[in-house]
Amino acid sequence: MKRLAIIIAALCVYHMALAQNAIFLPDTISGSTIGLTISRDSVQFLPGRITQTYGINGYSYFGPTLILHKGQNVHFTVTNHMGDTTTVHWHGLHLAAINDGGPHTMIMDGMDWSPSFPVMDRAAMYWYHPHLDHKTGLQALRGAAGVIIVRDSTEQTLNLPRTYGVDDFPIVVQSHEFASVNQINPRAMSDSILLVNGTLDPMVSLPAQVVRLRLLNASQERTFNFGLTNDRLFYVIGSDGGLLSAPVSTTRVSVSPGERAEILLDLGTMAGQTLYLRSYGSELPSDVRGGTPMNMGGMNTMYSPLDGIDFNILQIHVAAATASPVTTIPSSLVPVPRYQASAADMTRRITFTAQNMMVMDGPFYFNGQLFDMERIDHRIPLNNTEIWTLRDSTMVAHPFHLHGVQFQVLDRDGNPPSAKEAGWKDVVLVHSLENVRIMMQFTDFPDTVTPYMYHCHILMHEDDGMMGQYVITDAPTGIAGPAADGCKLYPVPASDVAYITSDHSITAVEIRDAIGQAVETPIHLSQQAASIEVASLSDGIYTLEIKSGEQSFFQKLVIKH
Numbered sequence: 001m002k003r004l005a006i007i008i009a010a011l012c013v014y015h016m017a018l019a020q021n022a023i024f025l026p027d028t029i030s031g032s033t034i035g036l037t038i039s040r041d042s043v044q045f046l047p048g049r050i051t052q053t054y055g056i057n058g059y060s061y062f063g064p065t066l067i068l069h070k071g072q073n074v075h076f077t078v079t080n081h082m083g084d085t086t087t088v089h090w091h092g093l094h095l096a097a098i099n100d101g102g103p104h105t106m107i108m109d110g111m112d113w114s115p116s117f118p119v120m121d122r123a124a125m126y127w128y129h130p131h132l133d134h135k136t137g138l139q140a141l142r143g144a145a146g147v148i149i150v151r152d153s154t155e156q157t158l159n160l161p162r163t164y165g166v167d168d169f170p171i172v173v174q175s176h177e178f179a180s181v182n183q184i185n186p187r188a189m190s191d192s193i194l195l196v197n198g199t200l201d202p203m204v205s206l207p208a209q210v211v212r213l214r215l216l217n218a219s220q221e222r223t224f225n226f227g228l229t230n231d232r233l234f235y236v237i238g239s240d241g242g243l244l245s246a247p248v249s250t251t252r253v254s255v256s257p258g259e260r261a262e263i264l265l266d267l268g269t270m271a272g273q274t275l276y277l278r279s280y281g282s283e284l285p286s287d288v289r290g291g292t293p294m295n296m297g298g299m300n301t302m303y304s305p306l307d308g309i310d311f312n313i314l315q316i317h318v319a320a321a322t323a324s325p326v327t328t329i330p331s332s333l334v335p336v337p338r339y340q341a342s343a344a345d346m347t348r349r350i351t352f353t354a355q356n357m358m359v360m361d362g363p364f365y366f367n368g369q370l371f372d373m374e375r376i377d378h379r380i381p382l383n384n385t386e387i388w389t390l391r392d393s394t395m396v397a398h399p400f401h402l403h404g405v406q407f408q409v410l411d412r413d414g415n416p417p418s419a420k421e422a423g424w425k426d427v428v429l430v431h432s433l434e435n436v437r438i439m440m441q442f443t444d445f446p447d448t449v450t451p452y453m454y455h456c457h458i459l460m461h462e463d464d465g466m467m468g469q470y471v472i473t474d475a476p477t478g479i480a481g482p483a484a485d486g487c488k489l490y491p492v493p494a495s496d497v498a499y500i501t502s503d504h505s506i507t508a509v510e511i512r513d514a515i516g517q518a519v520e521t522p523i524h525l526s527q528q529a530a531s532i533e534v535a536s537l538s539d540g541i542y543t544l545e546i547k548s549g550e551q552s553f554f555q556k557l558v559i560k561h
């Protein structure tokens with residue numbers, strides 16, 4: 001049966017060689033007010049049963065491309081008509097946690113969510129997708145996602161292709177498993193259906209000049225080792241959160257789930273010819289999903305017919321050049337000041353673990369713990385510069401993603417990153433038994449109530465609990481580690497009196513509302529306990545700072561009358 005499935009899947013791969021559908025190019029939306037409506041829909045991808053999908057603003061699968069300009073303000077209204085709760089996360093953008101659309105910011109079916117924020121990001125490709133706890137994979141893979149292109153004045157001065165759909169294309173690559181009844185499987189391991197921008201058997205016509213492709217891997221688990229037919233050279237110009245300091249001439253760029261790479265192709269001499277964007281999976285190491293799976297003591301760990309092979313993803317027809325084409329590759333791009341590690345930086349260690357070394361499918365853990373919506377894993381003092389050591393103690397490589405800020409890869413097992421990886425990143429693939437050190441600064445958005453996420457971007461691992469959360473505190477003394485230790489706050493929610501008990505003697509308690517304003521109400525202290533009169537406070541979520549001498553502990557106070 002398994003064998004039959006592989007043969008059928010292999011036929012699908014063969015079928016894809018007959019690429020023939022022009023890729024879907026989503027319309028763009030820009031401006032200071034943007035409405036997104038996510039709906040339930042369906043697509044006839046394969047013969048037989050239609051495939052249930054989600055689409056945005058009238059599309060049956062996927063959503064419009066948002067064009068944002070650094071420095072502008074943007075007001076969103078996100079309307080949920082999915083028939084399910086959701087959230088919308090702006091992957092890679094630097095914004096307050098309440099606007100980030102993580103799993104705490106739920107939008108019930110039929111409801112709206114209206115985040116507003118300034119665009120503070122460098123020119124690059126970001127993306128948006130749901131982030132509901134346990135359901136990110138299902139909702140994102142079924143199509144509730146789209147591309148964000150940020151433009152800025154520095155990028156604007158460079159002689160780069162930037163005409164959307166003419167010489168500058170989003171290329172969103174997904175490999176899907178359509179389970180027996182043609183439904184997208186959010187836990188796909190036998191993925192064999194490739195989509196580019198939601199298009200099956202995709203092709204694109206590109207002009208015979210310098211063209212920019214913005215590659216996004218929006219797959220469940222597969223890493224693509226992108227290259228072109230005949231190992232044709234191309235240039236990597238950008239990573240997740242910005243342009244590189246100079247184009248990197250190469251024949252490969254590996255992009256794991258959630259990651260982006262911007263590349264330039266020089267097609268100047270190729271008018272009339274056909275080539276392919278490919279994945280050279282045979283070159284990926286065996287710990288990476290997409291490489292040749294390792295043979296675990298005779299157990300057949302072959303999951304997908306795409307594993308360990310080289311295959312075409314997108315057929316490229318080279319057409320005539322446009323008027324006033326870009327014809328040269330710039331020699332430099334934008335300065336990328338590299339962080340320098342210093343002894344003063346706070347360090348944290350995040351070890352990727354599993355029940356044992358034989359676990360290939362999960363669940364996987366951070367520091368031995370599954371995700372818990374109610375547990376804050378790290379409290380990061382505002383303005384901290386930090387170095388996180390990501391240690392993968394499992395047999396499987398994991399693409400680690402951090403919300404809230406872009407980071408830099410300091411080193412991999414002590415070696416500096418390659419030029420392609422020396423720019424701004426929000427996802428980094430950590431290999432089995434590797435130590436990757438990343439460095440970042442937390443200079444904005446203190447909020448001890450709504451956390452930011454970090455997680456594996458293999459969606460099945462994330463949904464299974466390979467996720468943690470952090471908050472940024474503006475407390476003067478850095479509170480590292482589990483700060484709420486020994487403090488209990490009850491009842492939840494509270495209506496007239498909230499009680500605190502602590503292992504430490506309590507010297508003061510301060511209350512702040514959701515926007516950080518101090519709130520006055522009678523508080524009674526007695527050694528290791530306190531009571532707070534909350535009857536006159538309005539419903540909502542407040543932050544308590546519980547002081548014990550020099551130390552502060554933070555707790556969320558929920559009031560509901």
Ligand code: C2O
Pocket residue numbers: 089091129131258401403453455457
């Ligand atoms: Cu692309 Cu937390 O996600």
Ligand code: CU
Pocket residue numbers: 089090091092401402403
């Ligand atoms: Cu994200």
Ligand code: CU
Pocket residue numbers: 364397398399456457458461462466
């Ligand atoms: Cu993982």
